[in-house]
Amino acid sequence: MFKGILIEKDEAGYRAGLRDISEEHLPPGDVTVRVLYSTLNYKDGLAITGAGPVVRKFPMIPGVDLTGIVEESTDADFKVGDQVLLNGWGVGEGHWGGLAEMARLEGKWLIPLPKGFTAAQAMAIGTAGYTAMLAVIALEEHGLTPEKGDVLVTGANGGVGSFAVAILAKLGYRVIASTGRVAESAYLNQLGAAEIVDRATLSEPGRPLAKERWAAAVDSVGSHTLANVCAGIKYRGTVAACGLAQGMDFPATVMPFILRGVTLAGIDSVTRPRADRVQAWDRLATDFDVALLPLISREIGLSEVVEVSAQLIAGQVRGRVVVDVNR
Known part of the structure; x- marks a missing residue:
């Protein structure tokens, strides 16, 4: 038993x-x-x-x-x-x-x-940290470097968001953290966020194309938030989408993709090949504190x-x- x-x-x-x-x-x-x-x-x-x-x-x-x-x-x-x-x-x-x-x-x-982690540490990272690392790797594969500009992380107080903030900050990016719990800004600042924004500024229906604000983003929220994030990405920037905390709908237009060349990269962590998993965990050993x-x-x-x-x-x-x- x-x-x-x-x-x-x-x-x-x-x-x-x-x-x-x-x-x-x-x-x-x-x-x-x-x-x-x-x-x-x-x-x-x-x-x-x-x-x-x-x-x-x-x-x-x-x-x-x-x-x-x-x-x-x-x-x-x-x-x-x-x-x-x-x-x-x-x-x-x-x-x-x-x-x-x-x-x-x-x-x-x-x-x-993975070498360098105890069993408890590996679970403290878990699918959330592993998914965040896959998202960062996807942004890099689409040309993101710290010189390109700010990177937005939505759902920043959640598991994936927390790791995305910490990993990106350690890699030298200026990270903007979006959260519904602005009162916990100190936590996000400790992880490395340079700026905190209220999720309410992104979670309502917005314009099909907005001012260019971020070079890239990691989104774990979906729905209107993801639509607004895509609308505010800079020319040829990338959004790594890996969650649906707000909803699984995507009320957007094609404008960011065909007028600014924005890439929407879907992050699947469930059935990734073993080589991708090993790569992500190897990167976590070096790129996460x-x-x-x-x-x-x-x-x-x-x-x-x-x-x-x-x-x-x-x-x-x-x-x-x-x-x-x-x-």
Whole structure:
């Protein structure tokens, strides 16, 4: 038996809670992992609270991230005792995930725990930091350099936003942070933001084409915010889109793209090839200051997950939540 957060849906309704689960119920997979840490991402919050149609089959253990130690393996790339990391691959949606003491997974979804990080640090970074790094790499691949101008980060108090601010600042960019929690500006300044703007200036319907303000942007918000960001990007700038906290709609026009040559780069972190994952984590080891992790993240136990998930969806959680699944 092992403990885990189990989401169930039946005649009695939709519910999630801490349960004792038999190992015989673990799904098929070629690597069995004793989980050390997981996290609470926005997607996990949607799944646990039922606020979004994330879970594709029931019952389900949520948790799109995990680190742990291999206990059994028939995959040639991993042996018993290896420390491993997982981000994405539909885990926590269609396959039991990391918010439990045990997980059975496909070896192709795993990478070795990146050098330079402990299991807890890797989860403090998690999918949020990994996605932010993928976004920064995409901006660089489209020609962004610090000399080009300011870089906007929306949803800056969230997980992806916090890491994007910190990474870009360390790389020498002047970062403009957009947030709905302007009272927490000091936090964003500590991460490296040079300027803070209220998200209200971007979240309402705006002009199809606005004044050129930013050389590039990392957007984790979507909807009107993403439309306004694209409208304000400088000539031949790039927007890396990786979230939909405001909504999945995109009420925009083609004007920024055909009049200014703006690029909208979609950032998929779920099914990225292993080489991209390793590259992103290698970059995190050099381009992110791990000394910031205590500022960005906090740790909870499995018994607190359901309560904190509700707070996350309500916009009351800053940065990252690491889950020690063994307490």
